[in-house]
Amino acid sequence: MTDRGQMRQAWLTLSVVVLASLLVGLAGSALNVALPTVVRHFEASSVAGAWILLAYMLANASMLMLFGRLSDRFGRRRMYLQGLDPGGWSVSV
16 A cells, blocks of 8 residues: 555544544533533423433443443454444344
């Protein structure tokens, strides 16, 4: 592969990783924005709202550990690409 081709591949990889990182950040802040509406809908207290946020963060942290272990086992590139592919898990299961 030429230097130009390697640079193109590097920029493409960087673009995909940055896009995925932005989506993760967006998903994380979406619950904070929607939390007042969720609390009103379920008529929950502010303590219950805090538990909703805590449960969301706990689920995210546990999934990070699980999929980190799976990526160690099956390969980081493969797991990353399957995570970005909406139909990837349905095909592999």
